Amino acid sequence: MELDMVKYLAKLAKLEFTDEELEQAVKDMTSIIEIMDTIKDIDITYDPYKDNHNVYLEDLRPDEAMPSLATDKLLQNAVNQENCFVVPKVVE
Amino acid sequence: MVELTVKSLREKLDKKEVSARELTQAYLDRIESVDKKVESYITVTPEAALSAADKAQEKINAGEASSLCGIPLAIKDNICTEGVKTTCASRMLENFVPPYNATVMDKLENEGIVMLGKTSMDEFAMGGSTQTSAFAKTKNPYDLTRVPGGSSGGSAAAVGADLCAAALGSDTGGSIRQPAAFCGVTGIKPTYGRVSRYGLVAFASSLDQIGPVARSAEDCGIILNAISGYDFHDGTSSRLPVDDYTSKIGMSMKGVKIAVVSEFFAEGVDENVRKSVLAAVDTYKAMGAEIIEASMPSLKYAIAAYYLIASAEASSNLSRYDGIKFGHRADVGGSYNDLIVASRSEGFGDEVKRRILLGNYALSSGYYDAYYGKAMGLKQKIREEYADIFTKCDLIITPTAPSVAYGINENISDPKKMYQADFCTVTVNIASLPALSTTCGYDENGMPIGMSIVGKMWDETTIIGAADAFEKQFDRIGASL
Numbered sequence: 001m002e003l004d005m006v007k008y009l010a011k012l013a014k015l016e017f018t019d020e021e022l023e024q025a026v027k028d029m030t031s032i033i034e035i036m037d038t039i040k041d042i043d044i045t046y047d048p049y050k051d052n053h054n055v056y057l058e059d060l061r062p063d064e065a066m067p068s069l070a071t072d073k074l075l076q077n078a079v080n081q082e083n084c085f086v087v088p089k090v091v092e
Numbered sequence: 093m094v095e096l097t098v099k100s101l102r103e104k105l106d107k108k109e110v111s112a113r114e115l116t117q118a119y120l121d122r123i124e125s126v127d128k129k130v131e132s133y134i135t136v137t138p139e140a141a142l143s144a145a146d147k148a149q150e151k152i153n154a155g156e157a158s159s160l161c162g163i164p165l166a167i168k169d170n171i172c173t174e175g176v177k178t179t180c181a182s183r184m185l186e187n188f189v190p191p192y193n194a195t196v197m198d199k200l201e202n203e204g205i206v207m208l209g210k211t212s213m214d215e216f217a218m219g220g221s222t223q224t225s226a227f228a229k230t231k232n233p234y235d236l237t238r239v240p241g242g243s244s245g246g247s248a249a250a251v252g253a254d255l256c257a258a259a260l261g262s263d264t265g266g267s268i269r270q271p272a273a274f275c276g277v278t279g280i281k282p283t284y285g286r287v288s289r290y291g292l293v294a295f296a297s298s299l300d301q302i303g304p305v306a307r308s309a310e311d312c313g314i315i316l317n318a319i320s321g322y323d324f325h326d327g328t329s330s331r332l333p334v335d336d337y338t339s340k341i342g343m344s345m346k347g348v349k350i351a352v353v354s355e356f357f358a359e360g361v362d363e364n365v366r367k368s369v370l371a372a373v374d375t376y377k378a379m380g381a382e383i384i385e386a387s388m389p390s391l392k393y394a395i396a397a398y399y400l401i402a403s404a405e406a407s408s409n410l411s412r413y414d415g416i417k418f419g420h421r422a423d424v425g426g427s428y429n430d431l432i433v434a435s436r437s438e439g440f441g442d443e444v445k446r447r448i449l450l451g452n453y454a455l456s457s458g459y460y461d462a463y464y465g466k467a468m469g470l471k472q473k474i475r476e477e478y479a480d481i482f483t484k485c486d487l488i489i490t491p492t493a494p495s496v497a498y499g500i501n502e503n504i505s506d507p508k509k510m511y512q513a514d515f516c517t518v519t520v521n522i523a524s525l526p527a528l529s530t531t532c533g534y535d536e537n538g539m540p541i542g543m544s545i546v547g548k549m550w551d552e553t554t555i556i557g558a559a560d561a562f563e564k565q566f567d568r569i570g571a572s573l
Binding site: 005006009010012013014015016017025028029031032033034035036037038039040042044045046047050051059061069073074076077078079080085086087088089090 | 187188189191192324327331392393395396397399400407411415416417418419420421425426427428429430431432433434436437440445446448449450452453454456462463465466467468469470471472473506507508511512
């Protein structure tokens with residue numbers, strides 16, 4: 001795997017790496033992709049209609065409003081909160 | 093006393109030979125003296141445990157004790173426990189205190205269990221050694237220089253080292269069975285959908301399943317009885333009725349058809365493991381089971397299919413960690429994006445980052461069909477091959493891992509080697525099947541060897557009955573610490 005591809009994947013994943021870490025990631029990913037490449041050329045296709053045995057569409061729960069967790073409980077794990085989730089300014 | 097099964101402890105508690113508080117204190121004392129060496133727990137909760145023990149004792153005294161009332165259990169640290177830190181062994185969740193219980197915790201608390209604490213694991217359950225834990229790199233109780241397996245290594249080591257009566261783990265690609273094998277205990281991954289995943293920190297949602305780790309198959313059945321069933325909060329939990337998973341304890345193996353799938357015993361499996369598992373198959377034959385041979389041609393692709401599907405799902409599931417709502421928040425200025433990138437880069441460890449990169453690769457434009465699409469096709473092929481084998485048999489026996497527990501510094505720096513070691517376990521998750529690992533032998537160094545018994549969907553009862561039949565004639569050698 002090329003360095004540019006790892007940089008691209010890191011950008012998609014919202015991760016940043018030092019140059020040294022990037023070098024290691026290229027080595028690791030190249031080695032891992034070798035295993036994944038074993039299935040690239042198999043003649044097989046996925047049929048999504050065969051694969052829903054755990055979905056019970058005839059028995060979905062009713063669309064009713066239910067009580068949810070209290071605001072203070074939802075906020076208790078946010079590092080930065082003032083009775084709401086605080087984010088950096090997103091609109092210039 | 094701490095080495096007894098859940099079933100034996102139940103009798104002792106009911107006969108008042110020991111109180112729930114005394115039993116809990118015995119485990120807490122042992123954790124205090126032994127866990128410095130094993131490092132199986134991330135968090136121990138002594139005060140809450142003793143308080144739960146006192147409540148359990150009231151139920152016992154009133155003659156209202158259910159099977160797990162007053163039994164001290166350990167819980168893997170990716171299962172949400174209201175008010176008790178749930179770290180997933182990650183810096184990302186170092187200070188995360190869940191505002192709610194996982195459904196399995198509600199069920200166990202209703203039973204009156206005593207939670208001793210939260211056990212270590214590979215970070216976000218990604219790994220097979222528990223050495224990617226940010227907080228407690230657990231050791232194998234049979235040899236402290238070796239790994240306990242993973243990712244539920246803390247749970248398996250805690251059971252193997254008599255630091256709890258039993259534990260809960262979770263299994264995405266072998267994470268209950270492989271550490272159970274390495275630590276000489278019994279663990280079952282139930283059928284996908286049998287146990288609610290609500291409150292289990294998500295790794296790969298189509299594969300994850302919670303299950304027990306214990307000293308016997310019967311104990312696994314007792315715990316499975318308590319945690320199984322449909323849950324309103326988990327749309328993938330099954331509405332099928334819950335069996336009594338101990339109902340086939342004492343079953344005869346006469347006429348039970350067991351398949352041996354040749355590919356699971358081929359190259360890559362150590363000779364001592366192969367011999368030991370095949371000797372167990374012979375034991376079943378001597379008990380009257382009928383042994384048949386079978387084949388699974390797609391097994392050679394299983395590792396690739398599993399890692400692509402699991403990593404693709406992980407990359408999506410872990411995108412929720414943005415440093416804002418919960419989890420590590422980097423102390424940086426700059427934009428919204430800068431905050432997210434810095435929080436994730438500081439919070440996740442190397443293996444988690446690798447899996448996220450792999451998942452993004454498998455799902456990215458231009459690669460999706462070649463990797464994720466093929467992996468999903470293989471998933472169906474593997475399911476079909478299992479279905480075909482199960483038209484001819486009731487159970488399948490395989491090795492749980494290709495080797496016994498390895499040294500702490502072996503394999504860790506070679507992700508490819510680590511991934512390939514999972515080939516015995518991952519197909520069961522891919523096919524949503526139930527499977528149990530129990531000890532079937534020891535190598536020349538006294539390290540436990542595990543065999544896996546795989547069953548048909550929803551047939552945990554037969555697996556547990558068959559495992560119990562083997563365990564009753566097998567002399568388990570405990571770890572000495």
